[in-house]
């Protein structure tokens with residue numbers, strides 16, 4: 001099948017694991033969801049981060065079956081998260097390569113039905129690259145899923161090539177400000193201006209905005225002052241395993 005044999009075996013043996021990084025709602029001051037981030041629990045080499053295997057999965061196409069495994073895994077764990085008090089969505093990254101599978105929308109719909117997933121608990125994070133390829137097919141897939149209640153966010157916003165017209169044409173509900181801009185606030189006048197501009201753009205288009213990679217209190221205060229909706233970053237929590245995420249949810253109530 002052309003897949004890297006080691007990664008294919010890892011998928012068969014269920015060596016992948018999802019970690020969750022909480023998202024914090026700045027008005028309520030509490031957890032309002034999370035981003036699912038994959039890890040590979042390698043039997044000898046230990047925990048591997050996605051940078052070491054996602055590019056290969058994208059190149060070989062293994063990201064397609066792996067992507068379905070990820071959605072299924074979120075579906076299986078949603079009841080426990082709700083039990084622990086989850087109020088919000090779980091963001092799942094979708095790479096451009098996954099849209100090349102013509103069955104993406106119906107397969108996601110089938111998985112959601114199988115696991116009785118409330119579509120209002122799922123959000124897909126897209127990058128600007130995903131949206132620039134094969135536009136019409138990508139757009140119709142997004143619209144189909146969106147009509148089922150799934151939401152879409154635009155990840156790494158500001159670093160890619162997306163045009164403002166995409167924001168208008170697609171049912172994107174949330175913009176995620178890339179960490180590279182958040183790194184410079186407060187202090188770097190250009191980054192401060194870019195962050196403010198993205199927050200205003202999002203709000204003027206009736207979208208939510210999340211700042212990524214928030215690592216300290218000064219960044220947080222700048223974001224609160226400029227009316228950002230949500231934050232994600234090491235200042236609150238690193239991506240953690242399911243068990244830890246559930247206990248964060250429990251202490252959050």
Ligand code: G
Pocket residue numbers: 036037038049050051054063070092093094095239
């Ligand atoms: O988890 P990290 O902390 O290292 O993630 C690095 C990158 O790997 C993220 O920017 C994201 O684009 C990608 N990534 C992480 N998890 C997933 C996943 O479940 N699916 C896809 N397609 N990409 C992911």
Ligand code: G
Pocket residue numbers: 021037093125155156212213214215232233234235239
């Ligand atoms: O999907 P995306 O490209 O946005 O992936 C987010 C990446 O950023 C993951 O690799 C995640 O582990 C990482 N990350 C999340 N919060 C922080 C942070 O506060 N600091 C740093 N350095 N990385 C972060």
Ligand code: MN
Pocket residue numbers: 035093125155
């Ligand atoms: Mn992401």
Ligand code: NA
Pocket residue numbers: 155156157176178179212
């Ligand atoms: Na990002």
